[in-house]
Amino acid sequence: MITIITRVKFLDDLYHTVLTENDDIRNLSNEYHFSNAIKDQCLAIDSTVHNIYRYNEFMKHYQNHQNAFIRVAQTTDEGDLILNDLLYDASSDTIFW
Numbered sequence: 250m251i252t253i254i255t256r257v258k259f260l261d262d263l264y265h266t267v268l269t270e271n272d273d274i275r276n277l278s279n280e281y282h283f284s285n286a287i288k289d290q291c292l293a294i295d296s297t298v299h300n301i302y303r304y305n306e307f308m309k310h311y312q313n314h315q316n317a318f319i320r321v322a323q324t325t326d327e328g329d330l331i332l333n334d335l336l337y338d339a340s341s342d343t344i345f346w
Contacts, residue, residue, distance in 0.1 A: 252337075252342050252344060253341070253342065253343040254343070254344045255343060255344075255345060255346075256345070256346060257345045257346070262345075263336055263345055266316070266318075266338075267316075268316055268336065269318050269334070269336060272318065272320065272334070274320075274332055274334055281330065283295065283322060283324050283330055286330070286332070287322075289320075291303065291320040291322045291332075292304050292307075292319055292321045292322070293321075293322040293323075294322070294323045295323070303319055307319040307335070307337070310337065311344075314339045316336075316338060316339050317336070318334070318335070318336050318337070319334075319335050320334050320335075321333045321334075321335065333346060334346065
């Protein structure tokens with residue numbers, strides 16, 4: 250079976266699950282920085298990879314067809330923070346971002 254990767258149509262759909270209900274990206278402060286992402290145990294990627302266990306955990310759940318969630322934090326060359334949330338829904342074998 251091939252996993253579908255798709256963008257969510259409505260953010261409420263992404264943050265309306267047991268895995269994500271406390272991680273709504275819209276609730277983050279405007280002062281949220283890369284250092285906060287590291288402290289919050291996000292998979293944070295700059296010149297090094299922080300919290301790699303989060304990626305390993307996500308992949309293990311995915312491979313075992315179990316629901317999973319991960320937040321990935323990166324910065325642009327200018328220092329702007331980019332956050333991407335990925336939710337794997339095992340029932341539909343779909344990764345939403």
